[in-house]
Amino acid sequence: MNGSPKIRRVSIEGNIAVGKSTFARLLQNAGEDWEVIQEPVSKWQNVEDATSQVGPETAGPAQTVSNLLQMMYQEPQRWSYTFQTFSCMSRMRTQLQPPPPRLLQSTATPVQVYERSVYSDRYIFALNMFELGCINPTEWAVYQNWHSFLVEEFGHRIQLEGIIYLRAPPETCMERLMKRGREEEQGVKLDYLEKLHTQHENWLLHKTTKVHFDHLSQVPVLVLDAGVEFEKDPEVQTGLISQVKSFFSGL
């Protein structure tokens, strides 16, 4: 024991546009001992040329070579596997980030909160793309092989102590997606959100998705009703935060 408090790691999971970033901002403002780490979407929209990042002397300004998020939505059969390798790698990096000093000095319950995780990468998105035929059986076998290897190798460094599942009807997510108007998502249809909703329900509610890591099947899940308007309603926000506080203190 080095005297530092045990830092809990929690991911926020939920369908596209359910309100994870909005909720994450709420958490960031609510708890001094909580650090929220956003999903690295801009990294997927701006894939950088690795040759411009070789070393401090040779490094020039990073050059964007492509928007992989857009490519994945436009041509899913061609780009889904590539997308999942990149998204999963960026999530690994995120989950391996050391906590900031203020969390290490905390006397309360310090928590690192991630927007999605290496687990939703596999058990929501990659699985869904495989079931839709956008990832072929060979790609799926290869993905699962390296995913299991990395999760086992990194072990406790990327394990979660809790999951918050923001749950809302796919129709609500569709409305919010359209309201947000992210350009790459303009072709997303309701049936895609319905499929993703079912994947979330199977993994986090019914627990029927086969997972391959013992620790993951034991992780406590807090299910929150994200169908309600919480963005501008302080009373609803207070209710949600108090559920989160008691969830965190039990981890």
Ligand SMILES: Nc1ncnc2c1ncn2[C@@H]1O[C@H](COP(=O)(O)OP(=O)(O)OP(=O)(O)O)[C@@H](O)[C@H]1O
């Ligand atoms: N509870 C809510 N009620 C009404 N609108 C909301 C609510 N939460 C978020 N929104 C709105 O819905 C849109 C999507 O929210 P947000 O970007 O937080 O979703 P997300 O889950 O982080 O999306 P993604 O899956 O793409 O990461 C935004 O325009 C946001 O303002």
Ligand SMILES: Nc1nc(=O)c2ncn([C@H]3C[C@H](O)[C@@H](CO)O3)c2[nH]1
């Ligand atoms: N195919 C696919 N695999 C993923 O792991 C994944 N993670 C997020 N997304 C999409 C959802 C939003 O449009 C946008 C931001 O969340 O990126 C993904 N799409």
